[in-house]
Structure formats: structure tokens, C-alpha cells
Amino acid sequence: MYIHQDINDVQYQYFRKPPRLSKKEALRLFLWNPKKQEVFGRTGTSWAKIGIFYTIFYGVLAALVAVCMWVFLQTLDPRIPKWQLHESLIGTNPGLGFRPLPPEDNVESTLIWYRGTNKEDFKVWTDALDEFLFPYKTPGSISGHGQNIYNCDYGQEPPRGQVCDVDIKAWAPCVQENFYNYHHSAPCIFLKLNKIFGWIPDYYRDPNNLPSNMPKDLVDHINNTAVTAPHTLNTIWVSCEGENPADLENIGPVKYYPRRGFPGYYYPYENSEGYLSPLVAVHFERPVRGIIINVECKAWAKNIKHDRADRIGSVHFELMID
Incomplete structure (x- = not known):
């Protein structure tokens, strides 16, 4: 039994071959995609989320390193070596x-x-x-x-x-x-x-x-x-x-x-x-x-x-x- 498939139906969009773009057009679309409102492949909301995540991540990491370094320096004397003779x-x-x-x-x-x-x-x-x-x-x-x-x-x-x-x-x-x-x-x-x-x-x-x-x-x-x-x-x-x-x-x-x-x-x-x-x-x-x-x-x-x-x-x- 033959079932007619409308090629424009949304559920079949994934089977469609993407349009062929030149390198110049592909680069321009990567830098700014007006249809999807994307910059470098991400929307503004996506960039905000990832920016907040990495700001918190590296901030916590830097604070942890700073605390460890401070604790370590408390064990040292600037004039007297810890290990002697x-x-x-x-x-x-x-x-x-x-x-x-x-x-x-x-x-x-x-x-x-x-x-x-x-x-x-x-x-x-x-x-x-x-x-x-x-x-x-x-x-x-x-x-x-x-x-x-x-x-x-x-x-x-x-x-x-x-x-x-x-x-x-x-x-x-x-x-x-x-x-x-x-x-x-x-x-x-x-x-x-x-x-x-x-x-x-x-x-x-x-x-x-x-x-x-x-x-x-x-x-x-x-x-x-x-x-x-x-x-x-x-x-x-x-x-x-x-x-x-x-x-x-x-x-x-x-x-x-x-x-x-x-x-x-x-x-x-x-x-x-x-x-x-x-x-x-x-x-x-x-x-x-x-x-x-x-x-x-x-x-x-x-x-x-x-x-x-x-x-x-x-x-x-x-x-x-x-």
C-alpha cells in the first residue's frame, strides 16, 4: 500500500538535504544568522547562559587556588628556608x-x-x-x-x-x-x-x-x-x-x-x-x-x-x- 509523504511536512524536514552554500556564504551565516538570530552559532540567551556558567566556574576555581596559596604561604618564612641542612x-x-x-x-x-x-x-x-x-x-x-x-x-x-x-x-x-x-x-x-x-x-x-x-x-x-x-x-x-x-x-x-x-x-x-x-x-x-x-x-x-x-x-x- 503506497502512502503519500508530503516533502514539506515538518516531520520529514530532517530527511531533507541542506542547501549547498559557498564558503563565503557559510562563513557569513556562521557570523550572523538573521533567521535564527544567532552569532557564532549561538543565540543571545545561549551566550548569556554559557558566559554566566564559565564566569562562576573560573571564579570559584581562582578563589580555591588563592586560598590554597595563602594557606601554603603561611607555612613559609621569607628569610628562613623551611628545609635546612x-x-x-x-x-x-x-x-x-x-x-x-x-x-x-x-x-x-x-x-x-x-x-x-x-x-x-x-x-x-x-x-x-x-x-x-x-x-x-x-x-x-x-x-x-x-x-x-x-x-x-x-x-x-x-x-x-x-x-x-x-x-x-x-x-x-x-x-x-x-x-x-x-x-x-x-x-x-x-x-x-x-x-x-x-x-x-x-x-x-x-x-x-x-x-x-x-x-x-x-x-x-x-x-x-x-x-x-x-x-x-x-x-x-x-x-x-x-x-x-x-x-x-x-x-x-x-x-x-x-x-x-x-x-x-x-x-x-x-x-x-x-x-x-x-x-x-x-x-x-x-x-x-x-x-x-x-x-x-x-x-x-x-x-x-x-x-x-x-x-x-x-x-x-x-x-x-x-
């Missing part, structure tokens, strides 16, 4: 750093190379030292807490809330006015101990209880200090020497300013305003020219371990002066 990723073994560092375009290198007769060559290194030492020349200028600076000494530790001064005049001849002695092919390298919050050094005070691998000249220095100035034994000692036998021959005499180590009154580091790490200027007086010299510097305290492979408690760099 053994509990921190840094650990309890400070590393040793040196300055000047090679240019940023050669960041993986540790070679300090220049021609002593060429001012442009060594100016790269002296400029880097000028930049690094600027806070030491104008203490308190960056932090704005110059009033916190105290003239410390052995037996005269800084009062609560104050930090020890670093006397740059004691670095002579490793000073800016003397180009840090780079123009004499006898460069100065500055050493600094990495900061670990709350770390207290365990000093080598007893000359009869020194490690067997400590350099002989440092052993002699500690023995002499124990006799002439025993009150200064609270020092993290420093040694720099050639890494290999050939380097030991080529490195020449080495002197340290203002003393051969980091005084104990700078520790522990507590992130006080205006704090500057103590520095040791290492003066290589007569290194052999025209050859690469591998240098290894170490910091010495009972609770500083050394590992050459991982550069723990020590630092390596090379010198080459043409």
Missing part, C-alpha cells in the same frame, strides 16, 4: 666557587686565558671582577641596609641583626686600581664559599690532628698560626695547588689575601640583610706562561668533604697566560 636538597657540604667566570657564551669552560701584554684581553676578566665586587665596594648600596654592617674580628662577632664587613683594602695587590695584577701576568682569582643557611663549620684547631692529604704548606701555616695567633684558628682554611705533577711545577708561588681562609665570625649564614660572603683573593705570582695550568682549590674544615669527581668542597679552573 640535612633536610634540604643543598645538604651540608658547601661548594667552593671562583671569580672571574668565563663569558656567558662559553659558560661550560673554566679556562682563564689572556695575553698579559694586551689590555683588551685582560680587560674582559677585570671588568667581570669589577662587576662581581661592586657590592663589596659599596656595602649596603644594593640591599639598602648599610647600617647593619659591623666591624667584626675574632672574638668579636656581630650583634644580632648585623653582618660583618668585608674589608676590600686588605686584598691588595688584588684591587681594581691595580687591575687585579692581570697586567703583570700574575692574576688574582677570588674564592667564595657557597652559602648554606644555618651551616656551622667545624674548624681544624689542633695542629696535631690535621688530615693526611692536607698540603704541607697549609699544615705549616696552621702550625705557625697556632703559635703566633691561636685566636684565629677558627678559620675555614683554603689551599690552591696544581692538580697534576706538571701543574705543581708550573703554578709558581701562591699568596692569599687578606688571610688564608674564611674567618669563622661570618658563620652561620642566616640570610641577614646586607650580608656579603667573605672572599679570599688568591694571587698567582709567577705562573709559567704559554701553558695551561690546571688548578684545584679546596676549602678545609672537619665537616667539609672533598670529592674531585663531583667537585665537592673544591673548585677546578685552568690558567693560561700568553
Whole structure:
């Protein structure tokens, strides 16, 4: 039995093939459909509903994140790390750093190379030292807490809330006015101990209880200090020497300013305003020219371990002066 179907009947509209539109007409209809009063495929009511929904959704989400962040920040102190020493990723073994560092375009290198007769060559290194030492020349200028600076000494530790001064005049001849002695092919390298919050050094005070691998000249220095100035034994000692036998021959005499180590009154580091790490200027007086010299510097305290492979408690760099 045949049943007539009116193609214009509403119930059969879904079976009708949609009209073919050009891309331009389809885009125009998507942007604004006057028949259905739609913009981008939605009516004004539909856009209002979805807009209200997402406004409430993201508002609640932002409020939740803000509350969680506020609660988290209440557990932190802006000056004191939550995890310290053994509990921190840094650990309890400070590393040793040196300055000047090679240019940023050669960041993986540790070679300090220049021609002593060429001012442009060594100016790269002296400029880097000028930049690094600027806070030491104008203490308190960056932090704005110059009033916190105290003239410390052995037996005269800084009062609560104050930090020890670093006397740059004691670095002579490793000073800016003397180009840090780079123009004499006898460069100065500055050493600094990495900061670990709350770390207290365990000093080598007893000359009869020194490690067997400590350099002989440092052993002699500690023995002499124990006799002439025993009150200064609270020092993290420093040694720099050639890494290999050939380097030991080529490195020449080495002197340290203002003393051969980091005084104990700078520790522990507590992130006080205006704090500057103590520095040791290492003066290589007569290194052999025209050859690469591998240098290894170490910091010495009972609770500083050394590992050459991982550069723990020590630092390596090379010198080459043409």
C-alpha cells in the first residue's frame, strides 16, 4: 500500500538535504544568522547562559587556588628556608666557587686565558671582577641596609641583626686600581664559599690532628698560626695547588689575601640583610706562561668533604697566560 509523504511536512524536514552554500556564504551565516538570530552559532540567551556558567566556574576555581596559596604561604618564612641542612636538597657540604667566570657564551669552560701584554684581553676578566665586587665596594648600596654592617674580628662577632664587613683594602695587590695584577701576568682569582643557611663549620684547631692529604704548606701555616695567633684558628682554611705533577711545577708561588681562609665570625649564614660572603683573593705570582695550568682549590674544615669527581668542597679552573 503506497502512502503519500508530503516533502514539506515538518516531520520529514530532517530527511531533507541542506542547501549547498559557498564558503563565503557559510562563513557569513556562521557570523550572523538573521533567521535564527544567532552569532557564532549561538543565540543571545545561549551566550548569556554559557558566559554566566564559565564566569562562576573560573571564579570559584581562582578563589580555591588563592586560598590554597595563602594557606601554603603561611607555612613559609621569607628569610628562613623551611628545609635546612640535612633536610634540604643543598645538604651540608658547601661548594667552593671562583671569580672571574668565563663569558656567558662559553659558560661550560673554566679556562682563564689572556695575553698579559694586551689590555683588551685582560680587560674582559677585570671588568667581570669589577662587576662581581661592586657590592663589596659599596656595602649596603644594593640591599639598602648599610647600617647593619659591623666591624667584626675574632672574638668579636656581630650583634644580632648585623653582618660583618668585608674589608676590600686588605686584598691588595688584588684591587681594581691595580687591575687585579692581570697586567703583570700574575692574576688574582677570588674564592667564595657557597652559602648554606644555618651551616656551622667545624674548624681544624689542633695542629696535631690535621688530615693526611692536607698540603704541607697549609699544615705549616696552621702550625705557625697556632703559635703566633691561636685566636684565629677558627678559620675555614683554603689551599690552591696544581692538580697534576706538571701543574705543581708550573703554578709558581701562591699568596692569599687578606688571610688564608674564611674567618669563622661570618658563620652561620642566616640570610641577614646586607650580608656579603667573605672572599679570599688568591694571587698567582709567577705562573709559567704559554701553558695551561690546571688548578684545584679546596676549602678545609672537619665537616667539609672533598670529592674531585663531583667537585665537592673544591673548585677546578685552568690558567693560561700568553
